[in-house]
Amino acid sequence: MRKDIACTNRELSWIEFNFRVLYQAFDKNNPLLERLKFIAITASNLDEFIMVRVGGLMYMRKKGKRRKDPSGMTPYAQLKAINKRVNQMYREQYTHYSKTLEPALAEKGFNRKRYNELSPEQKSFLSDYVSRELAPVLTPSAVELGAVKPLIHNLELHILARIQGDKKDRDKYAVMPLGFETKRFIILPSEAGRCEFILLEDAVKAHISNWFEGCRVLECCSFRPTRNADIELQEDEAPDLLTGMEEVLEERKSSDCIRLEIESGMSEKGGEFLRELLECGKRWTFRLDGPLNLKAFMDMTSIEGFESLKNEPWQPQPSDQIDPSAGIFEQIQKKDILLYHPYESFDPVIRFVEEAAGDPSVLSIKLVIYRTSSKSPMVAALKRAAENGKYVTALLELKARFDERSNIEWARMLENSGVQVIYGVKGLKTHSKVCVVVRREEAGVVRYVHYGTGNYNDKTAKLYSDISYMTCNEALGFDATAFFNSVSGYSQPQNLRRLYMSPITLRKKITQMIEAETERAKNSQKAEITAKMNSLVDKNLIEKLYAASQAGVEIKLNVRGICCLKPGVEGLSENITVTSIVDRFLEHARIYCFYHGGNENIFISSADWMTRNLDKRVELLVPIDSANCKKRLKSFLNTHLADNVSSWTLLPDGSYKKNRPKKGEKRIRSQEQLYLQACRRTERKRGKVVDQLTPHMGENY
Known part of the structure; x- marks a missing residue:
């Protein structure tokens, strides 16, 4: 195998996926609040990626580990490449939000206001709100370098206040957490049909004297730290799993700060103080020209009264396979x-x-x-x-990951x-x-x-x-x-x-199925593999797919997110195509189909083709034998593979190309088609006909 082109780096492939999600926010066919929602989704995705994947790489580098990944990159090389792409993502996110979405939403009456834009009535309302709701709750803490510092919480928005010292003293600093439960968006009095609001941090900054009476505040800016969440439970050392997981959750609160987001107006002096306080490198400090924590805007996308700025909802349809009157x-x-x-x-x-x-x-x-x-x-x-x-x-x-606390409570x-x-x-x-x-019936x-x-x-x-x-x-x-x-x-x-179960038999079964198609192709028989999954990372399976392609197996993959395989490479993967669908709903199903000489073997699974799923998790691969169920699954696969509206094609160099209908070609948007089919089946018994949907219908990604 030609090792130099075998695999794309996993982390960079994930970033490419998040860019595909971000481009949904740029699509003018999507309503404005839906576009804002995609901005929020990409911000949330990036938070988790930084905490887990970047955190893990930083830990490896800190320990002096230089082992290369399957793409040939060391942890340092990965961090350098990731940082460059993350900077680009921030630029595109914030440029689009600030210069396109926010002004367009304001024209529609959905208006974020700065303090100097408020009317006298709104200023009076805000002053009362700050005095009543915020001043009694928010508490600043003095901070000094080299001294015991307060716990600065992961992903929480904070205010840094720089306060003028007396003639003998240097400037002083205070940090004020704005809290996870405090409302980020303060709705202001406004005309009917409008939604005017000010951000929590803007309200606090405008009334900062409420917390520092008698002091001269030289600057007041927001920041947000990200801590390493790639902390694994040491099960051999934990007295029990429940106690051990609670200890991990506590440890995450004070783990290393690996990213620092600061607002663009913060002075170099303030930024340098924060970097030293949090021990965060300059490369991973991001100065952002807009509101920090864009994922918070998800809460505002469901606000009532702006239905024209949202998608018409798709309601899940009752299945025609289920009789609601029968058990x-x-x-x-x-x-x-x-x-x-x-x-x-x-x-x-x-x-x-x-x-x-x-x-x-x-x-x-x-x-x-x-x-x-x-x-x-x-x-x-x-x-x-x-x-x-x-x-x-x-x-x-x-x-x-990140559901540990709620699962402990459920337990x-x-x-x-x-x-x-x-x-x-x-x-x-x-x-x-x-x-x-398990049910006792007459037959047993x-x-x-x-x-x-x-x-x-x-x-x-x-x-x-x-x-x-x-x-x-x-x-x-x-x-x-x-x-x-x-x-x-x-x-x-x-x-x-x-059933096939990882880490025992699942990998072996998938490998056997790929090898069987390879042997059929070598014997000049028809051989096909069609698969839908979230991620394709495992190097061994990628090599098996390359060998199958070289033997003549036609391989069609629909991979939503990470894909380390390189399709369409001469002499390696000419017979492999990879597409990714990004649309209203998050593609999450895993369906695997092997032609098997015409007697197709079709499976559903909880597992992606990732090493962690195959070797480090308990997963199931479920064969589907029912002829009708197999037919439905194959239909779903074919519909997704035919998508020429919401799909992207992976190119040999690891980049993606947006697919569009060719001249004279039928427009196929797979999620729309599948929902339309569900509507038709539902309405068939009612004597109604559903021929088409409102363009760009849907509720969520």
Whole structure:
């Protein structure tokens, strides 16, 4: 293999993905508040990337590690390249926000105001608001270099005040956290039909004398630190997993500052003081010409009264496979059910657990919780089932990044309700999405299983595209029980009948399927691989795909985010194409299809083709045998691959090209097509016809 062109750097590939999301904010076909939403999404994505990926690279460099990644880059080289692209992303984010979106929104009555732009009435309102709501809550702390300093919280917005000293003393500094719970956007009195607001930091700066009476404040500017969140639990040293994870959360609060965002008006003197205080390098200090923490603007995109600036919502459709008047288990007994969310409603999955909780014939319920919503109906149903005397097991993954705190709270609440709570396999994250309900029926005990590609989260099920598969297939039910036995105890599920599980058999199965297509191509047989996933990183699988391409296998990949494979390289990957879809919903489903001599093998999975998923997590690969379900999955794949509106094509050099319909070519926007199909199926029984959607409909990315 030609090592010099084998792989694209993982981190740079992720940044390219975030740029594709950012370009949705530039698309003039999207309503203004939707464009602001994409700005907020990219800011949120960047926060997590810096905390985890950049934090990890900085830690490696600090420890003197120079090992090159599969693309041939050392940690230092990666950090240098990342920094350059992050600077570019900031420029594009803030230029577009400040020069395009903010003025355009102001013209529509959605107006961010500076203090000097306020009317006398608004100034009076703000003065009262600051005195009543802010002055009693916000508290500054004096800070000095070399002295004990207050805890400056990760990602929290702060004010730095520089105060003139007396003739003998130097200038003094104070830091004031603005708090996570304090309202960032202060709505001002304004005419009907308008929304005028001032940012919290602008209000505080205009009234800074409320906190420093009798002092001369020389400057007052906002800043925001980012701390390293790439802190792993040392399970061998922790007394128990719950206590160990709580210690990790505490450690993150005071970890190294790896990024410092400051507003453009801060003086060099103030910036230098902060860098020294937080021990953050100049290269990773970003002076931003606009409001810090753009992700906060997500809250404002749902404001009422500006519907013309938002997308017309797509409501998840009731599936034509589900009869709302019949019991869910009765329907699964008749046929396997496959749903594609959010085009089809997540409600049947909620029903699956809720009906089980109240069904006298149900003996037990077992479910994996990786991430869930703040008021989860699934968790409430588990609690109710335990109170009804059923044997309920919940596997809560405490190591789900940034959901650790909420999962700890869920664990304690469920245990108090009588639920058996387990925390997965030592050293591995349990990322599988499975729920099994055991029911006593006339014919005996029957296992009903839900397998999915997404979490049991009713909120994100309206925003992410995911597959749900419900079946009472005996082999898949047996395997679901074996899976839970393996993660809750010490048994090794070596004899799974139909499932493939990482880190034991999943990688081996995917490798075998790729190799089988390669052998068919070598024997001049038709050979195809079609796959949809979030990320493709694993070097071994990439090499297998390159070998398959060289043998003549036609490989079509739909990879939403990171892709380290280089398609279309002469002599290496001419038969591989890679596309990425960025649209209203976040593409999250994993579907894998192998031609297999015409008898296609189709799988859904919780796992991407990443080393961490294949070797360091507990994941599932689920074969789909139902002819109707296989047909639906293949249809979904074909629709996504045909997209020429919301898709991007990956080029051999690692860059992406936006796809557009060619002259005379039919316009295909896959998410729109899939939602339209769901609407048609829903309305068919009602005698209505749905031919088209309002352009650029949708609710969330």
